[in-house]
Amino acid sequence: MPDYSEDWHPGSFTKNFGWGRDGRGLAELHRAIRVGFGGERIDISRARFRERLEAEKMNFFIPANFFLFNYSDETGDWIAFDELVFQATSFDHSVHFDRLALFVFNISLVGNWQGARQYQRRPALWSNRYIVERLANTHEWDATKVNADDIQAFLEDDERYKARTSRKLSTNLSFLYQIGGLGSMVADTIERWWMNASFLAADRLCLLRYARRLTKSSIGEALDEFDFILLSGGRNVEKSYALGRLLDMYVSVGGPDRFQRSVEAVNSGKTNDPRPYGLVDKKLPRAPKSLPAGVVNAMDWLDASYELLDHDELEAFNVDMFVREASIRALSNIRERGIKPTMSSSDLMTLMRD
Incomplete structure (x- = not known):
């Protein structure tokens, strides 16, 4: 403590x-x-x-x-x-x-x-x-x-x-x-600096052994003890959700060892782009989390709820554009699958009045 x-x-x-x-x-x-x-x-x-x-x-x-x-x-x-x-x-x-x-x-x-x-x-x-x-x-x-x-x-x-x-x-x-x-x-909105702050705090707590194990629970307990939420602007529902997802990501990329993993991946030729890349949580796409090149290879949890951004896409990321394009892709997928509404607008209005 x-x-x-x-x-x-x-x-x-x-x-x-x-x-x-x-x-x-x-x-x-x-x-x-x-x-x-x-x-x-x-x-x-x-x-x-x-x-x-x-x-x-x-x-x-x-x-x-x-x-x-x-x-x-x-x-x-x-x-x-x-x-x-x-x-x-x-x-x-x-x-x-x-x-x-x-x-x-x-x-x-x-x-x-x-x-x-x-x-x-x-x-x-x-x-x-x-x-x-x-x-x-x-x-x-x-x-x-x-x-x-x-x-x-x-x-x-x-x-x-x-x-x-x-x-x-x-x-x-x-x-x-x-x-x-x-x-x-102190704003409620999640931004890039807050995403990075979660990793930075975890780095320091792991390096000092206040987080005794590289696990989500151990790091989360240490973050609470050292007032991470208060020092980063206060708690809300979005931040609590995002922090849980970020800690999953942090553990999966090796915690403080992610930078050494990146150096090894670049030097061995396992990645052909030495520049950082980004991951966007589609469930809460407020901001991407930037990561060093090559560490994505260690992540067996990457699934459809995240989108990978290369370096150029990371630099140009705009949340409004990202949401708009994701919505367009989703609507296009619905049309391609032939999914159509089974209720007319008048039926919906009648249902709402009832």
Whole structure:
């Protein structure tokens, strides 16, 4: 179980990351991930990531310590290639990336590295609790009430916050919420970033062993413990249904191992297109879920309730067009099968009146 009584420390978040002007979103973070991984599709050493960023005069500590996932083994410190890195390196910067990055900042599960302090495992727990305890519970998802003053009041009234001042953190966090699109994240509609957030949260929980087994039930329990639904905008019927389907998909493609499976599939020639592809749930086609090339070969559950999109179709996906074309195909299939109504419109009206 997560411990929400532990102390909160601002760390290096009060430093200037150079987020850029309002309107660019989290483009600087997107670029930092691309520069740091340098086109590689595997885990990278923390030292190499830092070297690449500093060569470009880019801030290393904010991306590495607040957004990415770190771990150590006998060979040193590493940064994992997970869903956040996949989205940054596979797709151009967009609002979908911004929402996903803000979500991963708020769930605040960044692993560990040599020399890290205990609180750095969850470096933005103060933002995590602001979303859950203030925005969700006190403000009832009214994002218009979120500003630097409200954040500062929340921090100063909470004994868990351990710092002399709170203004710089409050203004930085308010700006991050603004450029990351916090107001859009609390909407009921399922979007691409939410689909990706479910995989990203599952990645972190599996890598940290909070989800002890790669099963839908184990991951689902961990998501509940770490407030996934609240941190991703709240619960509704569609999200509950979609999350169950997404967890089935996540387990079937190998969980965190899907990226290594993809590398092996591409290198062995099992797939002739190294670009990501998409799957659309026909029962709830709000948004496609993008996946790395080749992992579809591991999915024995793919059936008529999903539609496969190649990379170009994924990039051009429009939900209204998808539903319209699916409806046309269904009507055409009905006509081809010779299925005709057995009741006239007048009969139907009579039935309804009765």
